[in-house]
Amino acid sequence: MLFTELLKMAWRSLAANKLRTFLTMLGVIIGVTSVIALVSVGMGVKKNVVDSISRLGSNMLIVMPGSFNRGGPRGAAGSITTLTYDDAEAIRDKIKNIAHVSPTVSGSYQVVYGHENWNTSVTGVVPEYVDIQSLTLKSGLFFGAHDVDVRNRVAVIGSTVATNLFESVNPVGKKIRIGNAPYTIIGVLESKGQSTGGQDQDDVILIPLTTAQERLVGITYVRSINVQVTDSDKMDEVQANIEKLLRQRHHIRKGAEDDFNVRNLTSLMETMTSTTTMITLLLGAIAGISLIVGGVGIMNITLASVTERTREIGIRKAIGATYNSIMLQFLIESTMISIIGGIIGIGIGVVAAQMISKFGNFTTVISGLSIAASFGFALFVGIFFGMLPARKAARLDPIDALRYE
C-alpha cells in the first residue's frame, strides 16, 4: 500500500519538473543508446569476419609456400616456388579424410573483347574449386578435368567481368583475349557480391590451372593449395599428414624448416572471433562509461533535489515517515529516471544501429543480450547513484529539516 503511494509520489515529483527530469534522463539515454549502437557495430564486424571465413568453406586447410631462410635476407611468404600441382595431386591421393583439394595460381591481366578491355585477376584452378568455394553458374558450364589435363584455353568469368566486357550480350561461346591469347568463355558465375574487405568477388576470371601455369603465367609452381577435410575432428591429423608428406616430397632434412605453411582456417576463425569479441566488449565498455557519467548526473540532480526539498522531508518525517519510506521515495525517483531513460535509449539505440547499417555501409547486429545488458546496467546505475542522495534524505534530522529555509 505504502509502496504504491511512494511510486505515485515519485512519479508526480518527476512530472512536476519535466525539463529537469528529461535533462537528467538524457545522460542515461545517451549511455544506453551508445552501448547498443556500438555493440551492434562490434557484433557486425564479428559477423562479417565469421561469414567471410566460413564462406571459404568449413574444415579448410590452406597450404601456402614458405619463405627463403637459408642465409641472407628472408624472402616474402610465397617466394619459394617448390609447391606444385603434383604436391596437390599427392595430397589428394595419399592422405585420408580429404574431401577436396584445390591448388590455385593467379595473376592480374588485361582482358580484351572487341573494343572493350578490362584489367582483372585471372586465377588458374581445378574443377574442385567450384565445390570448395560453393560457386554456382549463372549460365554455361565449368571446365572439367579434361580441360586441365590438356591445358585448354577456356574461361569462366565473374559477373563484373561479364558486365564490363559484354554489357547485355551473353558471353558464353565468345572469345576474349587474355595476355594476347584467345580464350573461349564457357560459363558465367552467379554474383557473390563484395567480400568483407570490400573486394569485388565477381571481378574474376577462372581458367584451368595447367593452362594458367604453362600458357599464361609461365610457372611450374602453385600459389596455394586449399584442402577441405571431411570431418572437423580430423583437421589436426590431416594437417600433420600433409606436413609429413610435403617434407618428404620436398626432401627436407630432419631439423630443417618447412618450405611451406599449412594454415587451419578453423583455428584462424577462432582467433578472429575472439579478437572481434574483444573489440565488441571494448566498444561496449567505452559506451558504458558514458552510462556511468549519466549516473553521476542522476546523483548530482537528486542531491540538489534533496537539499531543495529539505523542508518537505522534515514535514514528512514529522508526520511519521520512516527512514525507509523517505529513502525509497528518492530511490524510486532515480530508478524511474534510469528505467524510462533506458527504454528510450533502447529505442534510439536500435534505430541508430539500423541507420548505421543503412547509411554507414556497416553491418550491425542488434542482440537481445546487448539490449538486456545495457538496460540492466542503466538500472544498476540509477539505483547505485540514487542511493547516496536517498540515504542523505532519509538520514535528515526532522527538527533541522523543519527549520530549514
Next chain:
Amino acid sequence: MANVVTITGVKKLYKMGSETVAALNGVDLRIDEGEFVALMGPSGSGKSTLMNILGCLDRPTVGSYKLLGQEVSGLGDDDLARIRNRTIGFVFQNFNLLPKLTSLENVALPAVYAGLSSKERTALALDALKKVSLSDRAEHLPSELSGGQRQRVAIARAIAMKPAILMADEPTGNLDTKSTGEIMEIFRDLHRSGSTIILVTHEPDIAQAADRQILVKDGKITKDILTAHSTETIDIV
C-alpha cells in the same frame, strides 16, 4: 483521568566545543488525558526543546519519558516515527503543508505512512476536514487558500489519525486577529470533545485559552498554574 505524558528528570545536553550546555535541566511533567496545556517561555528558555521531546522529534539525554505508559526515551528513529504517525499530531507556525498536494492529500498524508488503503485514507481525511469546516476546500492547493484556511488544513492533518496528543507550536504566529480567533476556537472545540492539546506560545493572550499554563525558563519549569477558567465553567456559562 488517564495519564498521557509523564516526564521525570529529563535533561537535554548539547556539547558546544568544550562546554556542555543544558537546554533542559531536570524537567518533571505530567499531562493527563483531555488537558489543554499552554507551554510558555521566552526564546532560548528550552520550551522548543521540551516540545520536540514531547513530540518525539527528539530524545532526552537523561531522564524518562513515558507516553501512554510506554517508555519512549530510548526508542530508535523509526519507532519514534511510528509514534509521531499514530500518537502525535503536529501543527506548526508556518503550516508546513506540501504545496503540490491538495488539502485532502495533505490531510491524508499521515495515513499514507500508516499504510492505510486509499479508501480508509480518504474517509479519515474527509472526516478531519469536516471537523475544521473545510470540506468544501478538499481539492484546493494550499496556494489557493488563505492563511487561516491553511492552518485549518494543517490542524485537520494533525487530527486525521486521531492522535493521543495534539501539539501546536505557535499556531497563530503567522495569522491575523480574525484567523487567530477562528483557530483558537477550533482548538477549544477539539478540547471540548476530549483531545489532549499542548500549545506552545509566547503570547499570554493565546495561552489564556488553555486550562493550564506551564512556564519554562532556563531549562526548568518555573511555573505550573491552572488558569481561572476551566472547560467545565465555560461550558456551564
